Amino acid sequence: MTDGQRSPTSDGQIVVSGLTKQYKNVRAVNNLSFTVAPGRVTGFLGPNGAGKTTTLRMLLNLVTPTAGTATISGQRYADLSTPLRQVGAVLEASSAHKGRTGINHLRVICAAAGLPKQRADEALALVGLTPAAKRKFKGYSLGMKQRLGIAAAMLGDPRVLILDEPANGLDPEGIRWMRGFLKNLAHEGRTVLVSSHLLSEMQLLADDVVIIAAGQLVRQGPVDQVLGSMAQSARVRVRTPQAEVLAAALKAQSATIETDEQGVLLVAGVDAPTIGRSALAAGVELHELTTERPDLERVFLELTAGKAGIR
Ligand SMILES: Nc1ncnc2c1ncn2[C@@H]1O[C@H](COP(=O)(O)OP(=O)(O)OP(=O)(O)O)[C@@H](O)[C@H]1O
Ligand SMILES: [Mg+2]
Structure with missing residues (x-):
């Protein structure tokens, strides 16, 4: 990681505390608390509708909590001084201007975020998309779009990565690549929070798991420990x-x-x-x-x- 300037509180920890989101008729997230440590892949697991996306969106200041707080490196997302350099997010299969090439899509983001242009090339290489750099987005396969979304999240070389169901729609080779990529990021000391509804995938990927259902915490801890206690049944x-x-x-x-x-x-x-x-x-x-x-x-x-x- 290239960083000597992070503040002392920039520890890469995610802390969710009493987080609640009440929609009109649905309590999507209900008094949820958990922590996510740097240097590990944390699987955020729950069935469809459990509240995973809502939680991640609250973490990223895209949804306003009804109650509770979510902080990244000790600060709310909205208060981060350089969010793109601190947090990378992949929330859905990336969208981009259809006629734009992959590399241009990333360069536009770099320009808007004040990042050096060569970060676009570096991020593209990081996700193995260099051969498709000059192809138009509309010709990208779903897997390529996912990779481009990850490249965009990596532009600011962030300490913290947040991904919502990144394996969705990927073929087995794509999933294997994603697993290696995310494990490697954690290995570098970054915080990797990745949601999924598939326990089997998290067994292969995660160091820690946070399991939720109906907006509430069910279990959290190191994956071996949580699965071990589940196996006792x-x-x-x-x-x-x-x-x-x-x-x-x-x-x-x-x-x-x-x-x-x-x-x-x-x-x-x-x-x-x-x-x-x-x-x-x-x-x-x-x-x-x-x-x-x-x-x-x-x-x-x-x-x-x-x-x-x-x-
Ligand atoms: N904008 C919204 N307005 C009303 N209800 C919402 C809204 N967003 C989410 N919900 C509801 O909140 C609950 C949690 O949804 P959420 O998308 O967070 O679940 P999820 O765990 O991400 O599910 P999935 O695995 O299907 O992606 C669901 O009942 C959903 O219908
Ligand atoms: Mg979701």
């Missing part, structure tokens, strides 16, 4: 001819138990060795004892369901 399938005896023994250990149509016990809250020991102690015969590999996508849905995204 793994269940064990138990088949036994003495289901009632075993169920009583397990309930005494505060396991939760469901029974499927075939009479198989689905046990949560205790692990397979514990169940095996309980069965032995109770003299119960076991025909099956299988830990169901936790399907994180299912757990994510369970965590965020009931708080249906679409309101």
Whole structure:
């Protein structure tokens, strides 16, 4: 990073505190608080309608909060002295004048923002678009438009990057490129906040996750920790001819138990060795004892369901 002049508060941290947005009939974001650290990729996860875009738009001063605050490096976006040099944002597939070339699109932004013209070439190279520099925007594929949007966000060499569903519409190669690109930015010490509704994508990309549903925080923390705690909701399938005896023994250990149509016990809250020991102690015969590999996508849905995204 090229910077010796950042103020002491320019630490790249994002702090969201009690953030709320009430639209006429919808509380899009409801008393939301979380922090985003520099040097890491933070995945901002939630189902459709959870309030991700609204939160990011409040962070960028594009939507006025009903209550609460959102700061970047200790300041509200509106108070940043050189916003383009401090924060890069990619909110939707970039739009540009159709007849303008990619490089000219970036040069226009540089001129407006008082950035040196060569930043346009550098940013284009950064996203691998140099070969298409002189092609017109209207001929760009969706993936190329996404890259151009990222190039525009990178013009000011910002410390903080905020991206709303950047993988949308990208092919697998494009997604792989995006992942490497964002991880690299975090590696350089930048703050990378990226929203998604796909847990599987965030497992591969994020260091930290902030999960929201219905405008409220569900979980936040290092991805391994959050997914680990979600995985604890793994269940064990138990088949036994003495289901009632075993169920009583397990309930005494505060396991939760469901029974499927075939009479198989689905046990949560205790692990397979514990169940095996309980069965032995109770003299119960076991025909099956299988830990169901936790399907994180299912757990994510369970965590965020009931708080249906679409309101
Ligand atoms: N300008 C607006 N006026 C009224 N309601 C709005 C407005 N913008 C968003 N909403 C509502 O706020 C809620 C949150 O929307 P938001 O776009 O923030 O969700 P999201 O998490 O980004 O969803 P998605 O994954 O579909 O992009 C939704 O119920 C949406 O309909
Ligand atoms: Mg959105």
